[in-house]
Amino acid sequence: MTDFALQCPAPALDAAGLIVLGHGSGGRLSHELLRQVFLPAFQNEELSRLEDSARVSVSRGEIALTTDAFVVSPVEFPGGDIGKLAVCGTVNDLAVSGATPLFLTASFVLEEGLSIALLSRIVASMQRCCLEACVKLVAGDTKVVERGKADQVFITTSGVGVFAEGKRLSIRDARPGDCILISGSVGDHGVAILSKREHLEFTTDLESDCAPLVELCRMLRETQGLRCMRDPTRGGLATALHEIAQASGVGILLEAAAVPVKPAVRGACELFGFDPLYMANEGKVLSIIAESEAEHAVRRLREHPLGRDAAIIGRVSEEHPGIVRARSASGYCQELRLLASDLLPRIC
Amino acid sequence: MKYVDDYRDSKLIASLLRRLRDLASRRWTLMEVCGGQTQSIVRYGLDELVSEQIELLHGPGCPVCVTPLHLLDAACELASDPNVLLCSFGDMLRVPGSSSNLAALKSAGAGIRVIYSPLDAVALAERFPTRQVVLFAIGFETTAPANATALLLAHQRKLTNFSLLSSMVLVPPAVAAIFDAPHNRVQALLGPGHVCSVVGSGDYERLSARYQVPIVITGFEPVDLLEGMLRSVALLETAQASVDIQYVRAVKAEGNPEARRAVERAFEVCDRTWRGIGVIPASGLRPAPAFAEFDAEKRFQLRVLQGAENPACISGQILTGAKKPTECPAFGAPCTPEQPLGATMVSQEGACAAYYHNQRKRSHAALVANRSGSRVSPLTSAPETAPRPAAPSSKERSL
Numbered sequence: 001m002t003d004f005a006l007q008c009p010a011p012a013l014d015a016a017g018l019i020v021l022g023h024g025s026g027g028r029l030s031h032e033l034l035r036q037v038f039l040p041a042f043q044n045e046e047l048s049r050l051e052d053s054a055r056v057s058v059s060r061g062e063i064a065l066t067t068d069a070f071v072v073s074p075v076e077f078p079g080g081d082i083g084k085l086a087v088c089g090t091v092n093d094l095a096v097s098g099a100t101p102l103f104l105t106a107s108f109v110l111e112e113g114l115s116i117a118l119l120s121r122i123v124a125s126m127q128r129c130c131l132e133a134c135v136k137l138v139a140g141d142t143k144v145v146e147r148g149k150a151d152q153v154f155i156t157t158s159g160v161g162v163f164a165e166g167k168r169l170s171i172r173d174a175r176p177g178d179c180i181l182i183s184g185s186v187g188d189h190g191v192a193i194l195s196k197r198e199h200l201e202f203t204t205d206l207e208s209d210c211a212p213l214v215e216l217c218r219m220l221r222e223t224q225g226l227r228c229m230r231d232p233t234r235g236g237l238a239t240a241l242h243e244i245a246q247a248s249g250v251g252i253l254l255e256a257a258a259v260p261v262k263p264a265v266r267g268a269c270e271l272f273g274f275d276p277l278y279m280a281n282e283g284k285v286l287s288i289i290a291e292s293e294a295e296h297a298v299r300r301l302r303e304h305p306l307g308r309d310a311a312i313i314g315r316v317s318e319e320h321p322g323i324v325r326a327r328s329a330s331g332y333c334q335e336l337r338l339l340a341s342d343l344l345p346r347i348c
Numbered sequence: 349m350k351y352v353d354d355y356r357d358s359k360l361i362a363s364l365l366r367r368l369r370d371l372a373s374r375r376w377t378l379m380e381v382c383g384g385q386t387q388s389i390v391r392y393g394l395d396e397l398v399s400e401q402i403e404l405l406h407g408p409g410c411p412v413c414v415t416p417l418h419l420l421d422a423a424c425e426l427a428s429d430p431n432v433l434l435c436s437f438g439d440m441l442r443v444p445g446s447s448s449n450l451a452a453l454k455s456a457g458a459g460i461r462v463i464y465s466p467l468d469a470v471a472l473a474e475r476f477p478t479r480q481v482v483l484f485a486i487g488f489e490t491t492a493p494a495n496a497t498a499l500l501l502a503h504q505r506k507l508t509n510f511s512l513l514s515s516m517v518l519v520p521p522a523v524a525a526i527f528d529a530p531h532n533r534v535q536a537l538l539g540p541g542h543v544c545s546v547v548g549s550g551d552y553e554r555l556s557a558r559y560q561v562p563i564v565i566t567g568f569e570p571v572d573l574l575e576g577m578l579r580s581v582a583l584l585e586t587a588q589a590s591v592d593i594q595y596v597r598a599v600k601a602e603g604n605p606e607a608r609r610a611v612e613r614a615f616e617v618c619d620r621t622w623r624g625i626g627v628i629p630a631s632g633l634r635p636a637p638a639f640a641e642f643d644a645e646k647r648f649q650l651r652v653l654q655g656a657e658n659p660a661c662i663s664g665q666i667l668t669g670a671k672k673p674t675e676c677p678a679f680g681a682p683c684t685p686e687q688p689l690g691a692t693m694v695s696q697e698g699a700c701a702a703y704y705h706n707q708r709k710r711s712h713a714a715l716v717a718n719r720s721g722s723r724v725s726p727l728t729s730a731p732e733t734a735p736r737p738a739a740p741s742s743k744e745r746s747l
Contacts (some may be wrong), residue, residue, distance in 0.1 A: 010412075053660075095419045105403065141671075263349055266349050266352075267349060270349070270352060272464075273696060328356075328391065328392050328409055328570075329356040329357065329358040329361055329392070329570060330358065330392040330393060330397060330398075330570050331358065331361075332391075332392050332393025332394075332396065332397065333393075334391055334393070334706055335393075335705070335706060337704075340442075340685040340686050341442070341683075
């Protein structure tokens, strides 16, 4: 008999720099991923304790709490990536509620075979965005699913914010005569994603507007006569206004020509049969403000780089309660209804 | 934006409306052919703005709406075959078939891809050589050249896994059928701008001469449409039955010879069933005999089943201009874009969907009819009869 040695090479689990199922096992590979990718990026005391839950301090009173899942495709797009989107989305939901965002948590569903370099880029982008928005990411979780059971990476973020003393904002508070303000051009995010979709790719310099709105919302909160704020994400401006009209029981009349839309967005929408008023935004704040304060609010917003193109785009009215209309070039007022289905799936 | 802003200019719109008011000595009845024109008319409220001078009837020019039920059912059957990848334009997905629709089948796991160009289907056939890729080729003369290019490319590349399920239709025979109908009220036609950019104006010269109806080949923006109406009224007021091209920036009398050649090579004219209307002779296109192998109906030996329409849907009367969407008893309830009873409520270019999205209300007559549950056939209904020039019934067709 021939002697032979039983040699079992160490499994090359992440040899190619790819996520493997073991990274979600809770064992050695999970720890390596945590120490090599997540902790160095987010480095903060709360996260580094690695307890089952983070312990944080907030002021007395009410807190704002929100959560959002992100499944955008492609995960990297002009002007951002799924990580930036996951931070901005949750931070902005807190900010438009009138809260100051403080802490975030993030859970990642990773697809087996995801490049660790890509994951690191996404995580670095999250951290940059956390710094910009002055929030800390204090807890997280990672799961890995077999190849084909997810699409690269899905991220869910939750956020906590605190309310300053004073008036609570509500989408029920729009009143006839109020002005409608938008902080800049609409549809940038939707069209930037569209331009990178398989089979649809077209060349454009357009970037997603994905950005934290903490500063803009703070400026608006300081405005007398602010009724409410919204970030018009999925479903765009028309859908956000629809929600306000319904909640407040008022009519809304948009002046279509006053809504800022970039030429690239208009062009792409003409080509694909979309309406910019329904295209997603990830860095715009929509606000309803008393008429007497609206001009002042626009001037203030324009002082901020994210609010340069701020404009008054319409009015709240007593007529047609619950309905949003847009006045077109012919003077005819078209109703903007809720969409029957997605314009574009997996936009955020 | 060039070529768009100029044609949505509010001052120009107001001036055209004034000129129309000055010109019209009576109220005329016009039909716009294209779904894209209907969409724009309703969106800008042009039908209401001109309502004292013009009654606008909406024509059959929405390709999704007229795709016959049996072909939609065939598409559903093909898509349910795990060996098949069915490629369709997105608008087609939610159109109700006899028992299901493509969107529901897609959610349940059927191989259905939404494409923006027929050439995408050829690319998919190359990428998945073991699957049969079927292009659900719908559309008018505007889409036919792209479908033809896809077929010719597949032929050139010797693809054996590519075929077309053809529901392509031609405008002139449908217009002739509307003019031939006993209750026809159309006095002038806003001709289909994009169709004519491909086929030219020849067919419309013949239609105009035969039926003594003025035809103005018109674009799709509000200024285009108002100009088209103004020119139509000018022709009607001076009793001229001729063809005028308003959409000169896109339409030449001879059309696009290269596109026409591709269509003439790849396809042949055939009879076609129009959903809600019925069979119109020589009104469709299918792969030419030389390319019969690319005809999905032949390749898969599809049985022609007679599908069941929802009895409450009057889309046939909508598509022939016999009724307005708001005259339908089902309009808005129960028929909505979310729960459509017929195709005209699904497609963006469908008259019912255009009316619904612009909050047009159901008329009183329809509310009454809703209670009595009446139903009439599209080309023989409508008691109102307008004087109509005699028309020869010969069938002539050219692309």
